[in-house]
Amino acid sequence: MKRWKVVPILFFTAVLGLVLCISPKAQAEAIALQDGEYTVDYNILKAENDSVSMANDYFEKPAVIHVNNGKIEAEIRLNHSAWITEFKVPHGGGYIDTTTVSSNSATDTRIARFPLQSLESPLAAQIHVTVPSVDYDHDYTIRFAFDNSSLTPVKTEKSAAAQNKETESPSAQAGSTAGKAASNAASGANDSPVSRDEASVKKVSSNNNDLKSSEASEQVINPPTADTAPLAVWMAFFVVSLLFLARRWFVSKAK
Structure with a gap:
């Protein structure tokens, strides 16, 4: 029966290993955002669920992320710029207008810049869409969902x-x-x-300041993501521990 006491120890060790493995991964993602410039893919989601919004087609990818002294700002290019007459993001309990970095009336595009608290959770935003040719005038709440796995440093x-x-x-x-x-x-x-x-x-x-020129800059091939190999090892160890626990339980029942 003394051997049976080893099972809880193995189980606890496996769980502790998973916690210790996942925590450094989150820390590595935070540390990776050192001061510099990055690109990141994203989708525009609806306000009420995680479905992709129709507004997704009006925002070009990827976004350019600027990090300076821990502060994060995003630059995003809008097409059909004339239709999106207002573009606001959260700030101080309310919403503020995004800053227009540059605009091109010939291509009907503009680059908007706005602050971010984090890339981890979707960012709510408000847009006002006006299409005079079809007498369309409406307000929307949308969410920016950034894909951290696509984060790529351009200049750090x-x-x-x-x-x-x-x-x-x-x-x-x-x-x-x-x-x-x-x-x-x-x-x-x-x-x-x-x-x-x-x-x-x-x-x-x-x-x-043009986003396309930023994309053309020299990029590092490997994005700053944490190594997932230790996580896989601990997960395997966790599964083996559970199998050992189950086997011991059946053996004890058989006796």
Whole structure:
């Protein structure tokens, strides 16, 4: 019967392992949102249930997420911009208008920016849709549901630091070859490697508020998600423990 006491211990160990495994995963997702820029997919859901809203087609994917000192803001491109005359998000117990970053009347699009508390739960929003050609005028409450598994870093502090380190190398090389550079300048050789590097740096550091340009930036292949391998191991251990518990119970009954 002493062996039977081992079963609760194994069961408790398996449950504790699952808790300890899931908790670091949640922490890793929070830590992954270091200051920088990300892209993330999302869907527009209805207010009353998790069905996809008809308004989903009026918001282009992915969204661009900006993180600065722990504060999160999202940028989303709207098509049929003229139809969506109001776009508000929660703030201070009420709703505030989103900020228009840029707009293009020729393509009938605009980029709206608004604050987020978290990407974990759907964000409620209010839109006012007006279509004069069909005499349509209506208010809607919708919800933004972000897909955290699609979160992909575009530019973070680490990547920016690495880029700055790389751009410093040509300058150091230029200092060690100053005599040669001066000689080339005297002979009219204006197209030096140093000048080309400086032009490249200026081009990379130029700001562009267009969402498509943000998507075209260099992206890290692996998104910052937690490793699920430990979770699978503990789940397997949990199942084995349950099977062992069941077997011991049947053996005791048989006796």
